[in-house]
Amino acid sequence: MIFQASRLIITVNHLHSLKSINRVWLQGDFRRNMHLLLNKTLINGEWVSSSSNTELAVTNPANGSIVGHVPDLDVHDVNKAIDAAHKTFHSNEWSSLTAKERSTLLKKWYLLLESNRNEIASIMTMESGKPLAESLGEITYGNSFVEWFAEEARRVYGEIIPTPQKQKRLFLTREPIGVAALITPWNFPHAMITRKASAAIAAGCTVVIKPAEDTPLTALALVKLAEEAGFPKGVFNVVTCSRKNVAAVGEALCTSKQIAGVSFTGSTEVGRILYRHCAEGIKKIGLELGGNAPFIVFESANLEKAVTGAMTSKFRNCGQACVASNRFLIQDTVSDAFTAKLLTAMKSLQVGDGKDQGVQIGPLINTAQLHKVSDIVEDARSKGAHIVVGGRPIPGKGELFYEPTVVANITPDMRLYTEEVFGPVVAILKFKTEDEALRIANDTNRGLAGYFYSENLNQVMRVSRKLEVGMVGVNEGLLSTAEAAFGGVKESGIGREGSRHGIDDYVEIKYICLGGLD
Known part of the structure; x- marks a missing residue:
């Protein structure tokens, strides 16, 4: 069963949470019991509508129903949010806080996020379509960053440098950059905000958050709880907008002189645009972009473990993850056996509305994503690949559902070889030698994550070193954790999130030379 029922996300507490959520759903009392399902956005401590009084409807991708409405902000509104964050950053109310005080606020936020996990999971499932179990798992993951950076806030250390001259003393301090613009994606609407915002806040920055237009409701729930935690007004600001305003809003965030740094998670194509905008002001930028992750199974691998890892790394969030395995490179001597075991495991996958118990594969996020997966x-x-299983939309489930799919006989001229499919599609390629596997794995401009399975220790050390990626899962299909540095190489991004290095995008090193000493 996918995720080993599910080692990724389901705990006893989660199962109790699932039962509680489903009781509310079955009673038809879902929205009425929610205090975090909001229809206004937070700017300078006030819950406001857009200046034009226009709204964006948020829909459930599982059934097309409207979940709620949020303000459709424009550049005028964005500038208000930036001004608020800038003024708060320079105010005594925020700049005079000690690291311990910021840590305490983050801890309060963490506890509120934990105590409201059921409601946040419900909102997330409604607007993203992901199964409730995965929403709860994302909350555990996302909250772990708030907990982690609450602790790291008190460890933003400086340095004392041994001086070459007796009359001088040399110091380095790490100081917050100022206002950070955080532009987050729809596939992990909780964790991508907490991973960025908690690091920025720990460093002493203020933030303007621009959530994806498909999933803004989770963002509003998170900042509502930050408000309840006691953060001063203007520390958290949220810009919600429709797709027609996205380009202008993104440009405004990147080009404003009051924004000191930008952190973006999303496609490489959009990342390039934002990078160009930020170049004009020489801003600090963190980019976590697309991947094309190889999943390599060598003949020495434990095939049962490899299949478990494949199910985790491929089908989580319906394959809509930047670290999802994209190209499955299977050594020819074990290819048939691996494929047979994978097909057996896939038979247990349940596709459907994420609110229903037992569902493991929800819908794709929108029509554009469905068309992309189908077209690839x-x-x-059309170029000769063999569709082993699946390969079609499932209109009987809903407009945005796609069959879990396995495609074999992949060749370099196919889009499945070169592009990130971002859907529940396994593309299988056979290889003969380790060198061939590495050549295929590295034959891409992307380099976020890579996975491989081998019981040969020498091979483990060689392949780990030679894979051109920022993160390697060895005999493991799930590698993300708050304690480790998340990020890629090549066109998969700049910088790292999580770990002690996650603070780096939000601080500058100041050198102080104290002279004239006796």
Whole structure:
């Protein structure tokens, strides 16, 4: 069963949470019991509408129903949010806080996030379509960053440098950059905000958050709890907007002289645009972009473990994850056996509305994503690939559902070879030698994550070193954790999130030379 029922996300507490949420759903009392399902956004400590009084409807991708409405902000509204964050950053109310005081606020936020996990999970499932179990798992993961950076806030250390001259003393301090713009994606609407915001706040920055237009409700729930935790007004500001305003809003965040740094998670294509905007002001920028992750199974691998890892790394969030395995490179001597075991495991996958118990695969996020997945699979089919299983939308489930799919006989001229499919599609390629596997794995401009399975220790050390990626899962299909540095190489990004290095995007090193000493 996917995720080993599910080692990724389901704990006893989560199962109790699932039962509680489903009781509310079955009673038809879902929205009425929610205090975090909001229809205004937070700017300078006030819950406001857009200046034009226009709204964006948020829909449930599982059934097309409207979950709620949020303000459709424009550049005028964005500038208000930036001004608020800038003034708060320079105010005594925020700048005079000690690291311990910021840590305490983050801890309060963490406890509120934990105590409201059921409601946040419900909102997330409604607007993103992911199964409730995965929403709860994301909350555990996302909250772990708030907990982690609450602790790291008190460890933003400086340095005392041994001086070459007796009359001088040399110091380095790490100081917050100022206002950070955080632009987050729809696939992990909770964790991508907490991973960025908690690091920025720990460093002493203020933030303007621009959530994805498909999933803004989770963001509003998070900042509502930050408000309840006692953060001063203007520390958290949220800019919600429709797709038609996204380009202008993104440009405004990147080009404003009051924004000191930008952190973006999303596609490489959009990342390039934001990088260009930030270049004009020489801003600090963190980019966590697309991947094309190889999943390599060598003949020495434990195939049962490899299949478990494949299920975790491929089908989580319906394959809509930047670290999801994209190209499955299977050594020819074990390819048939691995594929047979994978197909057996996939038979247990339940596709459906994320609110229903037992569902493991929800819908794709929107029509554009469905068309992308369908087009990539059809391109492979037209060029001679073998569709082993799946390969079609499932209109009987809803407009945005796609079958869990396995495609074999992949060749370099197919989009499945070169592009990140971002859907529940396994693309299988056979290889003969380790060198061939590494050549194929590294034959991409992306380099976020890579996975491989081997019981040969020498091979483990060689392949770990030679894979051109920022993160390597060895005999493991799930590698993300707050304690480790998350990020890629090549066109998969700049900088790292999580770990002690996650603070780096939000601080500058100041050198102080104290002279004239006796």
